[in-house]
Amino acid sequence: MVERRICSFCGSEIEPGTGKIYIRKDGTIYHFCSSKCQKNMLKLKRTPRKVKWTRYYKKV
DSSP, rough: OOOOEOOOOOOOOOTTOOOOOEOOOTTEEEEEHHHHHHIIIISSOOOGGOOSTTTTTTOO
């Protein structure tokens, strides 16, 4: 059975055979459902708690 993964940024489920895996030099593994999530986390350095369209959004 294929394991379903959760996006590291937005929290949505990633269908098997889709998405991207990013591994940092320190060994941290990130799973992304789209390039939108990847760019927001790695390039723009945004936190998911402050972006309204993610599942991790909380009002502070």
